[in-house]
Amino acid sequence: MNTFKGKMKQAFRKAVGARHFATIVIGVAVISVLPFSSSSIHAERDALKSKMFVLSEPASELVHEKALQNGTVLQSFAFDNVNQHIYVVQLMAGGQQLPGETAVVSGAKRDANGDLALTQLDMQGNKLGYMYLKGFGHGVQIGVETVGETAYLWTETDSVKEGSSGWGTQIARFPFENGKILSSESPEIVKHRLVEGADRTTVNIDAESGLLTMRYRIDGSFRFGVYELEEIKRNHYKPLADVPQPVVGTFQGFASYGGYLYLLEGNSYGSGGSVAPTGNTYITAVDLNTGEVIDKQLITAGDTLSFREPEGLGIHLTDRKHPQKAQLSFGFASNFTPNRLANIYYVDRLLPAEAIVNSEHP
Structure with missing residues (x-):
């Protein structure tokens, strides 16, 4: 690049x-x-303008210790802001034999293959449905696009094994169908290769701005490309912005909202320098127009949870009539193997970045 x-x-x-x-x-x-076209200029500029979430605000709890389709750690989640559902993805648990498989498959093999479980929840975290996704990747981040009453999932796909895990090499779109088992070659899947030669592809949807953000690795470095969602669906892959990933700890998820990108990092208690009850979970805010880090804050929400590993970011639009009202949500896995549980917290105060910087640095 x-x-x-x-x-x-x-x-x-x-x-x-x-x-x-x-x-x-x-x-x-x-x-x-x-x-x-002057209209296209304004569209591009407006798409990457917004207020910024105040990361130092106390967080509120949305979902507390809910079970998913499998008992593995949640990897990431995304919101269907129209139908008010949450979709959570996790590595498929070992010890299962799905239709078409000749034997029970171990958890290590599922991880290496990039096999995922997808759970549909209501807004209180109660399970409504599920899918299984074989050969997709690690599930670091997903997105949801809602068309009418149908939720289309955007995920990584075409997993390639690296180390002990499978990781996606391009992105995919497919409708949620309760109980369905998809492979990376299923006809329901529409694939997009946005950057030639890239791997570790994961994706987020900014529903308020009509944008798709893809994290990817190329030449050994991670970057984030921002695209107009409708243009991608027309197979037009010109980014509005493309910025490098700043230095972070253990990467755990991302989400974009207007002109800002949010990055989640951290470890479970007892690993990677994370010590209870403070931990080492941080959210970083990046200006997508410049790639500059604007803010980085320690997140202490959920400090009474057992295990407490940060997993995934998502934007929840709480009011369809006022899409500028949004919540920046972040997840934690809790409890113990083989019954990990899902937790989601959020902050929802939005201010111009200048106001945030000035208030912290008088």
């Missing part, structure tokens, strides 16, 4: 105010500008 070229393009966009351009020839100072 030529980051210098990307910075030059970004600087040029700001200088001329155009979305589409031809080339900048450095040293010769030849600049040619293609025709552009």
